[in-house]
Amino acid sequence: MYLKTLHLRQFRNYQEQKIEFTAAKTILVGNNAQGKSNLLEAVELLATLRSHRMARDRDLIKEGESVSQIQATLERQTGISDLTLTLRRNGRRSVALNGESMRRQMDFLGVLNAVQFSSLDLDLVRGGPDGRRNWLDTLLIQLEPIYAHILQQYNQVLRQRNAFLKQAQDAASSPKNLEQLALWDAQLAATGTKVIRRRDRAIQRLAPIAAAWHANISGSTEVLQIQYVPSVPLTQNQPEEVQLAFLTKIQQRAVAEMYRGTTLVGPHRDEVELTINQTPARQYGSQGQQRTLVLALKLAELQLIEEVVKEPPLLLLDDVLAELDPSRQNQLLDAIQDRFQTLITTTHISSFDSQWLNSSQVLLVNAGKLSS
Known part of the structure; x- marks a missing residue:
C-alpha cells in the first residue's frame, strides 16, 4: 500500500497543509515541537482511529477551531481509496470512504494499515501492563477490525459494572443487588471472553516472528519469549471454557470486589509477559537490550500485518533512530529497504547515509508548515 497524499485542516498545529508523497521513504526534518510527530499521528489515526499519545479529540483540534479534518489518498492492490476523518470539539467524530459517510466507524478500519514506532514505545518493556495491553489492542484492531467493536463493548460493560459496584458498596449483600x-457478571464474562481469546491468538502468531527477529538482531545470543497472561486461567482457547473460568474467577473475588467497589477480574487486568533468557525483560540487561526487544516487536508487527492483509503496511518512525545505536539503526534500515513506505521524523539529517538521502523525499517542518 502506498500513501499518495495527506491533507490536514486545523489539526494540531497545522492550519492547512497538503503533502504529496513522491518516494518510498519520506524524511521529516525539523526542531522539536514544530509538528513532525503530529503529521505521523494523523496517519496513525487514519489506520487505527486511535492515537498512541492518548489525546482526546479536542486536543487534536487546532486551538481556537471547532472542527479538524484529516484526508488521505491511498493506493492499494485493490485500487485507490480516499479516506476522511473529521474531528469535532463538541461532538462525535465521523468517517468517510471515497466521499461516502460511514455509519459504523469499524468499517473504516483496515483500509490503511500502519505500524508506529516512537521513542515512547521503549516504555513497552519498562512501563506497566496497561501500555502493553494498549499496544496489543492497537495491533489487533489492524489484524481484525471487528476487534475495535468487541473492545468497546467490553469497556462499556466494565464501566457500568464498576459504577454498580461503587453504588452497591453499602448494601452489597442484599438479594436484589446480588441478582x-x-x-x-454474565455480560462481563461474555464480552471479556472475546477479548481474551483474540489477544491470546494474536500473541501466539506474533511471538515466534518476534523471537526470530530478536535472534537475528542479537546474533542469537538471547532468546525472547512473549506470553499472554490473562487474569482468567486459559487452559484451552475454547469460548465456553474461557467463559466458565471467567465466571468462576469473578465469583471467587466477589467479596473483594464489593469491598473495593471495582472489577478485579478481566482483560483490563491482563499482562503481556516479555522475557529474555527466561528473565523478565524489564529486569534484564541494558537499555540497549531493551531497545533490541522493542525493535524486534515492531519488525514482527510489520511482518504479521503484511502476512494477514497481504500487503506491506506503512511504517511511521517517530524520532526513534536517535534512540538506537548504529548497529540497531542498520538492522532496522536494512529490514525496511523499499519494502515498506516509511515516514521518518528527525531533528538531524546527518544521521542518514547518502544512499538513503538520495532515495528519500526530504521535507522541512517548521511551525506547522512544510517545505522541500
Missing part, C-alpha cells in the same frame, strides 16, 4: 450483579 443484578449476576447479570453484570
